[in-house]
Amino acid sequence: MDDRRIEKAISILLRGGVLFSAMVVLCGGILYLAQFGNRVPDNHVFHGEPTELRSVSGTIRAALSGRAGGIIQLGLLLLILTPIIRVVISVVAFAAEHDYMYVTFTLMVLAVLLYSLTGA
């Protein structure tokens, strides 16, 4: 894989990831307004999201059971994953170029991102 092809692949991934996650968020949003549209919003005082919507597995469970908040959160999670997958592609690309210094750098960035998301 040469540089231009890698850049093209990353470009498609970024655009596709953003559009796909926006679609998921939109679907969840329509459902959310249909269910809770006439309630009073309660984001003036901070109390944190329910535990379910604070983890990757909890969000997937909530989305699969069709809860609106869970579907939106899944879309947001897909959006957060888009740059992370971009970093994964870069690891493969640098490895294909035998540029092991940059494979190391990229793996370190990936480790930080995964730590952030899963909180080892």
Next chain:
Amino acid sequence: MDTTAFTFVVFFGSLVAGFLGALTGLGGGVVIVPLLTLALGVDIRYAVGASLVSVIATSSGAAAAYLREGFSNIRIGMFLELATTLGALLGAHLASHLPTRVIAAIFGIALLFSAYFSAREHPKISSDQTPDPLAQKLKLDGRYPTPEGMQEYHVRGVPLGFSLMFGAGTLSGLLGIGSGAVKVLAMDRAMCIPFKVSTTTSNFMIGVTAAASAGVYLRRGYIDPGLAMPVMLGVLCGSMLGAAALIRLRTHVLRILFSLVIVALAIEMILNAIKGRI
């Protein structure tokens, strides 16, 4: 105001923010947090969480376009992302320990900085620099397309640039903004990277930086789906419209106006922080 009305107000506010952010190159994130906290009374932690998500959306969308033009330097981006992601983790941790009024005050100062930065001319960089040994070792030097053909450039000031990037990441994680201004400053001033390469590479990095702090925010319960939904969709639509309009509009006057709006919001944020109303 019920949730439907609130959602539409936030959506249209975010649409305008994303539109102006794309037109002026300042990003929509900088005005989302003041809009939500000052005008709509949302807790700043939810506001920062929602803003961060919108930053990932716009940065990824824009980076996709720039990559194809061949300006971004992937190696510079990846190397400096080491600094920004670690900084972002620190910023996200600080966000849960600092009082909200301190966050609001820092936000105000960051806004003033980005307004000043956008009003200022960017310096011309001479292309006849000698290569820097550390930058060469890290393979950071590159080339980019200009009207006169491919132009090579040499990177320098790596330790300073790396430190500034750590700071940019911390601000991004703490305030939910892309902190593109600090990133560009680190690259074009400290590392002597051509302006066009700096801005596009910065955009390329913003998504990864924001993803690093978004993970922490998600686990802390700062990302509220009901609020993040209209913010993300609004900023995304606005920035797409802005990018399309950019080709046809003269943006100089708009840039000045938007900078003035940012200064006003900054002062309002700082005043509220001092009075303890945020």
